[in-house]
Amino acid sequence: MPCHAVDLERQHKGTGKINRTNYTRTETKKSLPQSIRLQSVELLNRNLASAIDLKRQAKQAHWNVKGPNFIALHELFDKVAEAAEEFIDLLAERVTTLGGTAEGRIQAVIEHSALSPYPTDTAAEREHVDVLSTALAMFGKAVHEAIDEAARFGDADTADVFTEISREIDKQLWLVEAHLHG
């Protein structure tokens, strides 16, 4: 058993209860030190909250958009929701790969999402496009910072997961913002 796994076991035997603050209680034979895994899990879970929020916001736009470009925007916003679902899975499964608990509860989303709440009075097509492109840009910024952060504390694979997501956010932002021009 690797020493970090022993440490984890000792930690939990000592208290007799599950540590619910660090979310890395599952033992794993991964060589990445526990101190790095803890930081990665925290960073991934924080961005998981934003990704879930992004999906909900895309659906909010998908359901409520009205206007002459309804079909195009209704479908575009659903594509953003599909992309967000991919981000959610990538982040959550990286958490569990590292021995952590993926935090997908709605309460955690409210607490940790980096996005602004979707306004309830949004009606015009252009407003939905504007709000959703802002949400994508905010998530993109958080993910970009996460790439650097993960690389800094020594988890290149987690940085790579964030890079993959960042590339797709850029594409989604381009598709949505195209409707603001012209």
Ligand SMILES: [Fe+2]
């Ligand atoms: Fe639908």
